[in-house]
Amino acid sequence: YLNSHATPIVLKADGLAAGKGVIISETTEEAKTTLKEMLADKKFGDASSKVVIEEYLSGIELSVFVLTDGKDYVILPEAKDYKRIGEKDTGLNTGGMGAVSPVSFADKLFLEEVENTIIIPTIDGLKKENIVYRGFIFIGIMSVAGRPYVIEYNARMGDPETEVVIPRIKNDFLELLIKTGRTELKGAKIDISSETATTIMLVAGGYPGDYKKGDVISGLSDAKDVLTFHAGTLVKGGDVVTNGGRVIALTGFGNSIEEAIEKSNKAAEAITWNGRYFRRDIGLDLLELAK
Numbered sequence: 481y482l483n484s485h486a487t488p489i490v491l492k493a494d495g496l497a498a499g500k501g502v503i504i505s506e507t508t509e510e511a512k513t514t515l516k517e518m519l520a521d522k523k524f525g526d527a528s529s530k531v532v533i534e535e536y537l538s539g540i541e542l543s544v545f546v547l548t549d550g551k552d553y554v555i556l557p558e559a560k561d562y563k564r565i566g567e568k569d570t571g572l573n574t575g576g577m578g579a580v581s582p583v584s585f586a587d588k589l590f591l592e593e594v595e596n597t598i599i600i601p602t603i604d605g606l607k608k609e610n611i612v613y614r615g616f617i618f619i620g621i622m623s624v625a626g627r628p629y630v631i632e633y634n635a636r637m638g639d640p641e642t643e644v645v646i647p648r649i650k651n652d653f654l655e656l657l658i659k660t661g662r663t664e665l666k667g668a669k670i671d672i673s674s675e676t677a678t679t680i681m682l683v684a685g686g687y688p689g690d691y692k693k694g695d696v697i698s699g700l701s702d703a704k705d706v707l708t709f710h711a712g713t714l715v716k717g718g719d720v721v722t723n724g725g726r727v728i729a730l731t732g733f734g735n736s737i738e739e740a741i742e743k744s745n746k747a748a749e750a751i752t753w754n755g756r757y758f759r760r761d762i763g764l765d766l767l768e769l770a771k
């Protein structure tokens with residue numbers, strides 16, 4: 481099958497692989513080696529015991545989130561995630577190095593197409609298959625020449641997208657969740673802030689490869705005007721120390737990406753530890769695109 485497939489080619493571990501189970505091969509030979517590593521050598525453990533082979537799509541990705549009670553749904557703010565470790569989207573895939581919401585290229589027309597051609601058929605499809613699903617649907621979408629294509633579904637929110645999506649929701653979020661649980665979402669409205677939210681993820685040196693834990697974090701109280709999300713931290717002997725690869729996310733708000741990212745950046749510079757790393761280009765591609 482690989483011999484007959486155009487390159488580049490996408491190989492995806494079908495199971496849960498912490499957002500890292502996707503490998504793009506430039507040549508057929510590379511794809512064969514990767515497929516063997518995934519299937520026979522269990523590169524992603526049991527997650528790659530089944531591999532999905534997909535056409536490579538070239539475009540720009542965004543994440544769309546839907547909350548459904550199994551019958552009705554509300555669409556949450558969309559977000560763009562930055563998956564690679566290096567600036568300008570280089571290097572290894574990570575769980576996510578930052579996020580921006582809203583996504584400027586996802587205008588009203590684009591989002592209407594997403595709703596009509598992806599969200600509604602998804603909810604209808606669940607009903608048709610008698611799957612009673614109440615909760616979040618995360619739809620990974622790629623805009624290819626301005627048209628939305630589904631890349632993946634997750635039955636959860638995204639990280640770090642959540643850190644920019646949820647803060648933009650002005651309604652009582654608990655009420656929406658209760659309505660979801662009680663199948664009462666019909667007619668529910670979602671009030672979304674027009675502000676831009678950006679988040680920057682501070683990670684341990686070496687991540688997504690091997691990294692150290694237990695480094696003392698300083699400057700937490702200097703992170704002003706942001707929401708600080710602790711992901712991989714621990715309180716130890718009166719200090720806050722690192723306890724994971726992705727350690728802290730810093731969400732800033734503003735009337736533009738520039739305004740929001742300045743706040744996230746300032747806080748990111750202030751919080752540090754031995755080996756701390758973060759991307760300094762979150763949102764810059766969207767600014768470039770909008771020019």
Ligand code: GLY
Pocket residue numbers: 499561575576634637638639640641
């Ligand atoms: N940020 C990507 C994910 O949560 O899968």
